[in-house]
Amino acid sequence: MRAARAAGREVFGYNRSSAAVEAAGADGFDASNDLAATLDRAAREQALIVVAVPMPAVGGVLGEIARRAPGCPVTDVVSVKGPVAAEARARGLDARYVGGHPMAGTAESGWAAGDAALFEGATWVVSVDEGRDPAVWRRVAALALDCGAVVVPAASKEHDDAAARISHLPHVLAESLAIAGAQGGALALALAAGSFRDGTRVAGTAPALVDAMCEANSEALLLVLDEVLGTLREARAALAEHSSTSALTAAGHAARQELEHRGAGRKVIEGIVPGEPGWLEALREAGRAGAVLVALPGEDPR
Amino acid sequence: MRAARAAGREVFGYNRSSAAVEAAGADGFDASNDLAATLDRAAREQALIVVAVPMPAVGGVLGEIARRAPGCPVTDVVSVKGPVAAEARARGLDARYVGGHPMAGTAESGWAAGDAALFEGATWVVSVDEGRDPAVWRRVAALALDCGAVVVPAASKEHDDAAARISHLPHVLAESLAIAGAQGGALALALAAGSFRDGTRVAGTAPALVDAMCEANSEALLLVLDEVLGTLREARAALAEHSSTSALTAAGHAARQELEHRGAGRKVIEGIVPGEPGWLEALREAGRAGAVLVALPGEDPR
Incomplete structure (x- = not known):
């Protein structure tokens, strides 16, 4: 939440812990521990939902999303991508889901451990499995780029x-x-x-x-x-x-x-437009070669 | 040589490389590439001989020492202790040899890479195999301590x-x-x-x-x-x-x-006098428990 807001985005969040919600509120963030209300609001605002829970909790959360906000684009920041993609598929969210994994973090946890600059210069994997929706993909990649990361496209299995x-x-x-x-x-x-x-x-x-x-x-x-x-x-x-x-x-x-x-000659991905024929395979190939995306096509490189 | 001289000792050395000998000479050190002459001088002065060559060269050097300076105390700084002890035994130097291994070094080599402060605070293993001569052991441990290291006593096999x-x-x-x-x-x-x-x-x-x-x-x-x-x-x-x-x-x-x-509670070895009954076994036991020697008995701790 901190990094996205620092990038000028409107953010609101849910956490099941009242202590976390209070701490976020005290820092001026819009947080709630009412999952249903938060998802209803996400559905109304067509928000990009970012799932940030441990793997064992992913299925339950995606189930709630499918029930209350099935039209919202969904991503996640879990450290494995194949199992999360399988959970999304099982809950009928396949067309709205694009996985993510920012390669950054600390050994600490809790609201106080948050850091708006955590993703500056980090690599953020955005998955490019077959069947991804180019509009959702752009929204997820834009979030990563706005947070200061570079995007590494990779199939879930390759990640x-x-x-x-x-x-x-x-x-x-x-x-x-x-x-x-x-x-x-x-x-x-x-x-x-x-x-x-x-x-x-x-x-x-x-x-x-x-x-x-x-x-x-x-x-x-x-x-x-x-x-x-x-x-x-x-x-x-x-x-x-x-x-x-x-x-x-x-x-x-x-x-x-x-x-x-x-590090010497990191290649930058250019000219691959999400949605054009073959875009997923082209991005997978670029990621395999160690190349990174620093801007979405049509925008200035950051 | 640098560390021993910095500790106030008289040092002289042999190296087969003329370039190394010249570089040492230019820095005011007493160095030679005449092995026979250097060993004859060591024999006359009853010098402590420090063998600092790679393992494959150890046998040949110990053979020369056995021929020309069989009465000198001998130690080494090779990274394994059992094989060097076996070479010393095979050449009849068992009674004059006490192995050593300073746990310090750099990836560089050559005279220019030397550093008088290299052993400050380092651990220097001095071997306590059965049959060691207490007088030789004291000389080797004193060299390690003079160079600023702490001594860890260990049997060659345990090292x-x-x-x-x-x-x-x-x-x-x-x-x-x-x-x-x-x-x-x-x-x-x-x-x-x-x-x-x-x-x-x-x-x-x-x-x-x-x-x-x-x-x-x-x-x-x-x-x-x-x-x-x-x-x-x-x-x-x-x-x-x-x-x-x-x-x-x-x-x-x-x-x-x-x-x-x-690091919290490093034990210091005290009261074990080389030459007294059971000294080798007592030192082995102390080393096994992670204890270190910071001074020889009868001298002020450094």
């Missing part, structure tokens, strides 16, 4: 696979490394320095948050876990049989170089 | 196991994570943020350096790799069968907390 690799797997490996280190007792921890500290940092995240992320994306995470188990088994075999880790380190170093050089 | 856990495994996991991320292509790298960046940081290390560390400690690393493969397989099974990662995240979070609280 979830990427998130498993660059967000959920890092957490699983950090937890595993922390366990192996502590298994070495006080001596090992006394000798631990930068590589161990960096490699275990995100194991300091509250376990319930990590569980929620990983469990909601289990299908993609399982595939990536199998990949990394294969890499580690190969590395183990090479070390045991040939006393060598050079295949692993050559590939790992090259991969890390790709990340380091990524 | 190597700990190093596999907190230094070599982090590198292997970082390489594997980088590979899995890059496998997701440009889209995955475009979405990568803090957790992936931190988790892959040490994959930016030159592959040859990582290989040298890991391969020299392959025995301990293989055991730890099997442990982490077991942890990951269990996590995979729990996710596939019960859609849960909570066992992994609970254990990983607790382990990371241990690291974070480690």
